[in-house]
Amino acid sequence: MTPTTLNHKPVNDANRLGLDYRAEAKRFDYTDPIIDIHTHIGTPKAAGLYVQVAELFGVTKTVSMTKLENIDAVSDEFGSSSDRIEFIAVPNYEARDQSDTFTTDWLHRIEKFREKGCRIVKFWAAPRGRDLHSDALHLDSPSRLEGIKLAYDLGYRIFMTHVGDPDTWFATKYTDTRKYGTKANQFEPLERLLDEYHDVTWIGAHIGGSPEDLDFVQGMLDRHPNYVLDTSAAKWQVRELGKQPDRFRAFCEQNSGRVLFGTDIVANDGNLDFDLYASRYWALRTLIETSYDGQSPIVDPDLSMVDPALDEKSTAHLRGARIEGQTLASVYHDAAVKVLG
Numbered sequence: 001m002t003p004t005t006l007n008h009k010p011v012n013d014a015n016r017l018g019l020d021y022r023a024e025a026k027r028f029d030y031t032d033p034i035i036d037i038h039t040h041i042g043t044p045k046a047a048g049l050y051v052q053v054a055e056l057f058g059v060t061k062t063v064s065m066t067k068l069e070n071i072d073a074v075s076d077e078f079g080s081s082s083d084r085i086e087f088i089a090v091p092n093y094e095a096r097d098q099s100d101t102f103t104t105d106w107l108h109r110i111e112k113f114r115e116k117g118c119r120i121v122k123f124w125a126a127p128r129g130r131d132l133h134s135d136a137l138h139l140d141s142p143s144r145l146e147g148i149k150l151a152y153d154l155g156y157r158i159f160m161t162h163v164g165d166p167d168t169w170f171a172t173k174y175t176d177t178r179k180y181g182t183k184a185n186q187f188e189p190l191e192r193l194l195d196e197y198h199d200v201t202w203i204g205a206h207i208g209g210s211p212e213d214l215d216f217v218q219g220m221l222d223r224h225p226n227y228v229l230d231t232s233a234a235k236w237q238v239r240e241l242g243k244q245p246d247r248f249r250a251f252c253e254q255n256s257g258r259v260l261f262g263t264d265i266v267a268n269d270g271n272l273d274f275d276l277y278a279s280r281y282w283a284l285r286t287l288i289e290t291s292y293d294g295q296s297p298i299v300d301p302d303l304s305m306v307d308p309a310l311d312e313k314s315t316a317h318l319r320g321a322r323i324e325g326q327t328l329a330s331v332y333h334d335a336a337v338k339v340l341g
């Protein structure tokens with residue numbers, strides 16, 4: 001699929017090709033419902049704009065990490081039918097500087113989200129969590145394990161986790177391995193917890209944090225039947241999966257029912273931007289279902305971070321995986337339905 005609206009709109013970091021995302025959204029072949037399992041819809045105002053974008057791209061249900069205090073107001077923006085939005089329990093990241101945010105306050109929030117009917121809880125364990133709290137954001141620190149056990153005892157049976165980060169970050173931001181560990185180290189506590197909480201479905205965000213190495217991810221899936229993945233983080237996935245579209249298609253076929261569509265769209269009052277939200281749907285849908293072979297419209301700062309000779313506004317090469325049929329329906333919808341029940 002070649003975009004027909006090249007250079008139609010003003011260029012910005014989410015749209016270096018000047019695409020008319022509204023027009024492009026109508027050109028995808030797949031027209032059945034899509035579930036986005038990984039978003040951060042922060043405020044009612046941002047939700048209002050997000051809903052317009054989601055509808056254009058065929059998204060009928062959104063799963064969001066939203067601050068506890070905002071979930072009712074955000075939910076209202078999705079209309080009376082509450083099944084269009086579902087929330088994932090998260091800490092209060094706005095209060096990340098307060099000492100109890102990732103300890104006692106977080107435990108309290110796990111309970112409050114559950115009282116609101118929440119079924120999914122996120123355990124974010126990126127290496128940069130060490131910069132926010134000395135230990136509470138390790139996946140297996142004592143306070144984190146307390147939160148995991150509490151969530152389990154309260155009845156949560158879907159845990160989302162972010163383990164790892166792009167290889168580009170381990171090559172640049174995380175060179176202090178005494179502090180951050182190696183990339184391989186990140187997955188050791190996850191493997192133990194996948195076994196310990198074997199009757200919980202664990203969603204490994206961002207292709208399990210390792211789209212660079214699908215053989216490694218396959219090993220994780222093979223060892224742990226309770227492990228599934230989401231496709232979120234558009235820049236990262238476009239950069240890495242766009243290098244290996246045939247491998248990515250075969251991977252989705254082999255693991256049908258275990259790869260869930262997600263974007264990681266972050267929508268809040270500080271970034272009310274149609275192109276920003278739309279670019280994530282356009283890029284990921286183009287990566288997954290088309291045979292596009294060309295420039296990604298989204299500026300990817302990791303490219304010039306790794307190679308300072310490159311322009312700061314560089315964008316990745318996007319090559320579509322042309323996933324189709326039942327595999328595509330599974331990624332976009334059926335796998336999420338199976339997980340959410």
Ligand SMILES: [Zn+2]
Pocket residue numbers: 038039040264
């Ligand atoms: Zn996210």
